[in-house]
Amino acid sequence: MANKWIDEAEHALLHTYNRYPIVLERGEGVYLYDTDGKQYLDFAAGIAVCGLGYGHRAYTEALKAQVDKLLHTSNLYYSIPAAEAAGKLAKAAQMDRVFFTNSGTEAIEGALKAARKYAFTEQSGRFEFIAMEHSFHGRTMGAVAVTGNEAYRTPFEPLIGGVRFATYNDLESVRAQMNEKTCAVILETLQGEGGIHPIDPAFLAGVRRLCDENGVLLILDEIQCGMGRTGAMFAWQDYGVKPDIMAMAKAIGGGVPVGAFAMTEKVAAKSLAPGDHGTTYGGNPLACAAVSAVLDIFEEEHLLEHVREVGAYLEEKLDELAARRDSVKERRGKCLMQGLELAVPVGEVIARAQEEGLLVISAGGNVLRIVPPLVITKEHVDEMIGKLDKAL
Known part of the structure; x- marks a missing residue:
């Protein structure tokens, strides 16, 4: 069954992804199922998107109700969902104005x-950016x-000008790049794709x-870590x-394609x-x-408290795994955004994890990225550690 859909996709889709040979068909809770019925414990969450997992009743009911009402109007008119979502998101983000987009x-x-x-x-005559x-x-x-990765930039140059790169967590490096033309500094509050690097609080301050x-704006990218x-x-906010x-x-849309930028x-x-x-x-x-539904569920189900509790448990169990496995060089991350830097090829570990029924992904070279749905339990962490231990 899977081969049929893989062959059809390979024939028609532009080859811009190195996809895993799995055809996912449905999800339930924190598990995904392929077309052959195999179950996978999902610790990738669509690259940190599906924070509520799959089939969350309140979330899906809210979407179904809106489908029956109205899908699209364009921004020439107001809509009730946009007004509600903007107000809730501005409050949650502690910002004043929100602009909704289709993606990060x-x-x-x-x-x-x-x-x-x-x-x-x-x-001001300022136009340059400092990025990391x-x-x-x-x-x-x-x-x-x-984006501070030359491999991503080089094939598409010349890009927009006026970008200088500094070293993450090195304040003097940022200071050295700042001048009278700098209009903004942009950085991730926790680097994701670059290898799961938490920020030094003193650096951010x-x-x-x-x-x-210096009259410069600070832009924080919280697309993955937020x-x-x-x-x-x-x-x-921490x-x-x-x-x-x-x-x-x-995760702001729980799986529906949506992004936003907010400002003071x-x-x-x-x-x-x-x-x-x-x-x-x-x-x-x-x-x-x-x-709007995602933000309501966060409040009603006290998800932040849950993430802190389960996140601490995940860190503890990953540290124990790293201590007994020479193939793990270092764990780094915060709560439910974790990375294991490996001494063995990360692609091989991901493939073996899939055989064990576990979905994990990579980040920044040889780092195993662990970004599960926010609704996982300690029991799911134990199950993940067992499968990952075998894969390692």
């Missing part, structure tokens, strides 16, 4: 445009330009201070260092105005109904 990459594009328009309005080495912000031309002293994954609604602009996506009122008042930025599908009623 689009959220980054909007954030970059907002920063440059703010500088233009202020007539080993960062990842997306695949479009602007997002690639601020120092970057905020540098930005304030929405509860690190135990706070957004990772920066450090008390508020950005001027923030990008988010992935100060930035909003002097940046994007009517005609500067737009989207046909962004903020459509279905996507916003998904965002």
